[in-house]
Amino acid sequence: MTNNQFSDHNSKDFVTKNKPWVVIFIGPTASGKSTLGELFYEKLQNEPSNIKFYDGDSIRKKLKNKYSHSLSDRFKVLDEYLDIVYEDCENGYNVILSTVLHKNKMREIVKNKLDNVFLIYLHCDIKICEKRDFKGHYKRARRGEADCVPGVTEKYEYPDSADLIVNTDKNSISESLNIILNFFDKRITSTVK
Numbered sequence: 001m002t003n004n005q006f007s008d009h010n011s012k013d014f015v016t017k018n019k020p021w022v023v024i025f026i027g028p029t030a031s032g033k034s035t036l037g038e039l040f041y042e043k044l045q046n047e048p049s050n051i052k053f054y055d056g057d058s059i060r061k062k063l064k065n066k067y068s069h070s071l072s073d074r075f076k077v078l079d080e081y082l083d084i085v086y087e088d089c090e091n092g093y094n095v096i097l098s099t100v101l102h103k104n105k106m107r108e109i110v111k112n113k114l115d116n117v118f119l120i121y122l123h124c125d126i127k128i129c130e131k132r133d134f135k136g137h138y139k140r141a142r143r144g145e146a147d148c149v150p151g152v153t154e155k156y157e158y159p160d161s162a163d164l165i166v167n168t169d170k171n172s173i174s175e176s177l178n179i180i181l182n183f184f185d186k187r188i189t190s191t192v193k
Contacts, residue, residue, distance in 0.1 A: 020050075020089040021188045022114050026101040026159065027122030028151045030132040032168040032176065036122065037098035039177050044096075052088055055098040059084060069148045071103075078106055082113045089114070094188075102150035104157050111161055118187070120180060121162035124169040126151040 023040070025033040034055040041053035060067075063080045067073040078101070085095050101107055107119060129151065130138040141149035150156040159165075164183050166176050 019116050020092060020094045021116040021118070022085055022089065022095045022097065023118045023120060023184070023188070024101065024110065025096070025098040025120050025122060026107070026162070027124060027168070028102070028126060028129045028156050029100065029135075029137050029149065030129040031122040031124035032173065033098035033100075033122055035173060036120075036166075036168075036176055036180065037096050039173070040180055041096050043177070043181060044094075049094060050092055051094045051096065053096045053098075054081075054084075056100065059097065059099070069146065071148050071154070074100075074148065075106065075109075078109060082110065085114065089116075100150055100156075102154075102156045104160055107159055107161050118163040118184075119159065119161060120164045120166060121159045122168045122176075123165055124167070126156070128169040 023037075025037045025040075027033050034057075037053060037055060041051060044051055054062075059081055060077070062084055063077065065076070065080070067077050081097065081099065085097060088095050101110070101119075110117060110119070126138075133139070137146060137149050138152055140146040141152035146153065148154060164180065166179050168176050171179065
């Protein structure tokens with residue numbers, strides 16, 4: 001990653017008019033996905049729009065089946081996430097989702113299934129994520145008690161298809177949010193109903 005605060009890889013200018021958009025915050029556990037996703041949602045809620053926000057924990061409660069966090073189950077979870085998000089879009093909702101998506105294959109599946117989708121990668125050193133991890137995922141992984149914790153038990157693949165990269169170990173929450181808001185200022189419209 002360069003010294004820039006963010007990288008704009010795919011530079012979509014605008015989403016397709018009159019179609020709902022999807023913004024997915026991706027990154028390792030404790031990189032700031034849920035916090036920034038929720039703050040982004042709150043900022044956009046000030047405008048007239050139908051927007052839904054899901055973080056990994058809240059959307060898992062909507063799944064039809066129970067899954068572990070194994071790699072094979074993570075792909076099954078992704079399929080169900082995408083079904084939920086697709087249905088929301090079909091019903092006229094814009095969607096913000098915060099989830100790990102640590103494999104480029106997962107991101108490719110997302111880009112192929114959804115229209116008007118933006119991936120925001122929150123780049124954060126795993127050591128910093130471990131310090132922030134109030135749920136203890138990294139500690140359990142280091143003790144061998146968790147089977148799939150990206151960044152510890154397997155590699156978190158650097159995304160080759162992110163639309164925006166925000167360095168959350170160098171930028172504060174408010175700086176990161178401003179980078180995201182500036183990026184989307186003219187790219188998405190919240191007038192989709």
